[in-house]
Amino acid sequence: MSLRTLFKQRSKWSLTIILFILAMPPLVFAQEAIDRQRSFVYGINAGIPDAVIGTFAPPTVDTIYLMSTETSIVSPRITSIYYWPITNDYRASWGILNEVVEGELEIISGLQTVETIEQVTYTIHFFQGRGSSSKPTLFIGEEAEVANAQFEADQIAYRDAVWAYEDARQAWLDAAREAQKKGVDPNLFPEGPIEPPAPTTFSTGLNSGFPIKLDPGNYRIRTRAADGSIVPKSERDLVVFSPRRTAVGYEVIPEQRWTFPEQSNDLEGAILGRENSSVYLKPFVSREYPAVSYARLQDPQDVSTGQVGEWTWVAGEPIDNAVLEQVNNGQVLGQIPLQPYTVKQSPGGRLGYEILEYNSNTPFETPRVDFVAYRLPLESNNRNFSVQLRTDDETLLLGSNRAVRVAGNNSPFILALISLLPLLAGGCILWWRQQQTYRLKSSADSV
């Protein structure tokens, strides 16, 4: 039997095999592109002062970084992970697999287990906007269930309100059309229904995990399953850190380039400005963290930071309940309130900006608020002072003090002359020494 005859007789099977062969390469490539693995990971909701950072630690991450000042949640999970070469990290397919690993978390310091944590229910509520009022809230245990129930009730209430609004709006539109047909004056129409405000709270829903809030230090963690065994790949190092310093940072906005503000974070820092100009200060809470720890809290798979021993200032919540004081030698020279400002671009070919105090009564001149800040004038008769913040209840904000200077003489000739003073001093000393030697020599000669 020839090959051709065989092919004809088994045409159905042949076609299937050919199709399979043709389909093979894409299948193989697809498998190469995303090689998913079922793996143990820790889901992390790391609490920081004004937010919660959601990350996860695949088995390649041997150290988890958390802050000591906030409660964080670490959730043991079995999930599907894959390596994503474009971003050089592992990704989790939570939608495909998200299995809770039952057990308790052991926290070890040195050789001793310092804490054993049970898994609890939690939920995190996020709020729209920025500022201290929009800080996410973490609910744990029964509180989480109550908060989640409330959140769901609010969602249902909103949904019902939207439906009711849609019905009312439809009825109002029908009535309006009817009235229009009858030629009723539109001014006599009743007011339309008001749309219910959209919810400003978002929730992670109910989840389970280990709440962690520890003193700063180095620990080791592992998950012990219900049967007493240690869950494979669950042993990791845990670094808990805190800010070295907390202070008030300032965003410093120069008048002529307000779109390029600078930051003054260091407590010993200084603001140097030009005579007869103004700068605008926007204060915020600033915290100084170990650079590596902070970077790896944000992204546990980050390996690019090699700055061991370096520190980084992180801008936090804005401060809007204080006045700025100008101080010289302990005396308060004046108080500057926080005010809204409007920026006007200079018209025509002349480039530059004009910053005007916002006034709602002059909508043509100041149509909008561009920023809110303290205006700090730098005048020639007040070249040397510092600024500090005092809250509404008269409390001085620690770490808000900054030296401010109006730049002085920058003549290179004068600076060069000053630099020569050590040489002049040397010349004087050597001349004096020479005179002494002559005197001694002449007195010795005379003897």
Next chain:
Amino acid sequence: MSADLTKTHNRAGFLRWHTIRRIATQQSRDSLFGWGIYIAATVSVGIAALLIFNSVRFVGESDLNVISQPFLFPLQFALTLAMLFVAVEATLSIARPREQGSLQVLFFAPIDEPILIGGNFITGLLVYVFFVVLTLPVLLLLVWATNFVLPTVLLWAVIPTIFAVAVALAFGLFVSAAAPSARAAVLILVAGILILLGLQSAYTALLNIPPTSRFFDALLFIRSILASLQSILSWLSPIRMLDIILTSSLNNDWAQLLKQIGISLVATAVWLFAAVRMLHRKGVLP
């Protein structure tokens, strides 16, 4: 009997200390009445003035200069130069007289290796203090003229820098005791300084080079190596020690400051001991 022994011991200790003081006084007088220290001080103040001028001039161009650590670099530069000056003098203090043959003559007096090393060590510290006393008022004058900012804490931070200088001196004395000639001693010191400065500068420079992309960093390996070397440098390099002492003082990081002072003391003791042993081994003849 034991009281007599203690008395003799105390007397011997007093005599040794007296000789160390004599050497230190004489050597520092020699430095004071030479042009070297004044030229070095003028150069250090000149460079500090250039750095301050640069900051003040920048305000003229951009209307604003937010400085995170004002006056740190000018002061650090001036003190580094002071440290290098005394280190070079220490490096020559044994090698040169040995080469000239005068060290052999000196050892006819009741002087032994620890006394000579101790005397030269204290000389270096005194010269450093004089250097600081000479340059600090001029730096203050510069600050006044330019209306620049000088944090008070930085003035206090000058005091513990003496511990970093002590390490540089002890290392210089070791090199001086070990080197076959004055020229070789200076060459070894310069090579050492260049290596240490190179490692430190390379790390600082790399910190300012951003990664290749957000996810990949072509310099990661070099960064990691240099970052690891920084902790070693805090034990080896007096320049790095000076940097840590000034920065931790400015940041009110007392734990770090005390740690670095402790490291400096240990390093000084090790180099001084090594210098004494080396001088004993090499002898006083060229």
